[in-house]
Amino acid sequence: MEIKPGNLLKKINYPEDLRKMQENELPQVCKDLRDFIIDIVSVNGGHFGASLGVVELTVALHYVFNTPYDQLVWDVGHQAYGHKILTWSKGNFPYQPRLQRH
């Protein structure tokens, strides 16, 4: 099954793409991101709950702060899938998801 990101998410390869968006588009970005994580993890396995819990937080952080100039540190990799999708470009994500299982 081919997994496609939603219409807004597919425009984002790096955080600066996210920062070009309007604030009122962010809820839809969050929805796209959440759906994408659910799609990917259901097919490839990996961590699930932790990343879903920080979707809005992840989007807000990258929207407000000037990443990667501003420095962002996550305590564990398994809540950072959203972060990875926004920063690694989506193409890589399916091949990198199984990072940590605490």
Added chain:
Amino acid sequence: MAVASRLKGENDRQHIAVIGDGAMTAGMAFEALNHAGVENSNLLVVLNDNCMSIDPNVGALKEYLTDITTSPTYNKMKDEVWRLLGKISKFGPNAQEIASKVENAVKTTLLKQSNLFESLRFRYFGPVDGHDVTRLVKIMNDLKDIPGPKILHCLTVKGKGYELAEKDQTKWHSPGLFDKISGEIYKPEIVVPQPPKYQDVFGHSIVELAEKNPKIVGVTPAMPSGCSLNIMMKAMPDRAFDVGIAEQHAVTFSAGLATQGLVPFCNIYSSFMQRGYDQVVHDVALQNLHVVFCLDRGGLAGADGPTHHGAFDLAYFRCIPNMIVSAPMNEEELRNLMYTAQLEKVAAPFSIRYPRGNGVMVDWRKPFQEIPVGKGRMVRDGEEIAILTIGHPGNFAVKACDELAIEGLFPAHFDMRFVKPLDAELLHDIFSRFKKIITVEDGCIMGGFGSAVAEFMLDHGYSSSITRLGIPDQFIEHGEQKELYAECHFDATAIKNAVRQQVGESVLV
């Protein structure tokens, strides 16, 4: 990073650390908060409070955070602060001045209820709904203009947006593959009975032992489901402790219990045991206390990657005086080592390490038998070459020997059981009879089991040729356990090759 930016004059740079309320229970988080507060660096800590690690979080901090969230005084004050913060955005360049007003407002109100973070010189903001992205953006924009250490307390729900994951958060922490519409988690079809997971053998066996020995207690740092201590927590809740993500405390807490004559089984993943090493050395081993360390996830842990591989424990425990270091080859051996470890006559720090995943025995629940400390066993006798294994990889050697027999090669195989004390009697016999030795371990080659055998050889003036198989001196990426065993060259195929190579050498000589 924040201090480095300050030193480099990059004052416009922001630094954000996202930390869960689970990770916040570890001592290091407080060490960093304590330091950051006095450094006055430009740092925003985002506390992602979802009341969960893999299992529900425990302890006073969790209750404290819940108190803050529900305190009416706090919520009233919070509104005032946000009102002021709203002004900051409008004022723009004058933000500093307003910020100090906000600070005062916050402090005045908060000091009354003595906010933990405020007392560490952080400006505390929150709690806020971590799922309202518009509000989060507004708040973070405001916080950007406030210099110094700040903490933003966000309330989130683990698994948000996927109903089943919100309801059963432990199960959906890492569910494996599933049908996203129906929520059905795919399980491999089980046709024949499978051997149990080592962790479940631990979980059931500790309950059996504790039923007979009232001194036994169980300790885990936030891994009740991961290490299966949850079986004991259910069966005897007052004798099994989840101390939160706090490995150092788990070890010293166990030491304290042992000073009072109890026999704690402290179960920590091999990789996470590294966080409590000083406590093992000083608080347990130095005092020769009777604490049993069960190291789950010993060896290559599979898909979880380099942070979770338990590569180093045999090496880092072996060098500690008083410490007994053992690893079972199968479920029955695990049970017997656990039984032996709790015996009163042992009365020393005793570590038992076993891997993630399943063992090899379907019929594993055999009566307990004592294993003499420091005694290995011969699995099969042979000629010319001896294969010495520790722990689960002994099964790879069994397979290798079966297959080599078809080629007409008959190496002997010994399951040493103990890395420390080594079975000197058995080793004298082995080195007298075999000039070719192969050691196999699911741990770092450097300083591990094979090294111990080589040291024994040197110390006693033997000269055999030794091939050491195990994890090489590098960090191993994630992958299926089987693939990784092959990649690191200590699976059955690698053992067979090592045997053939040793034989080949003898032909050349």
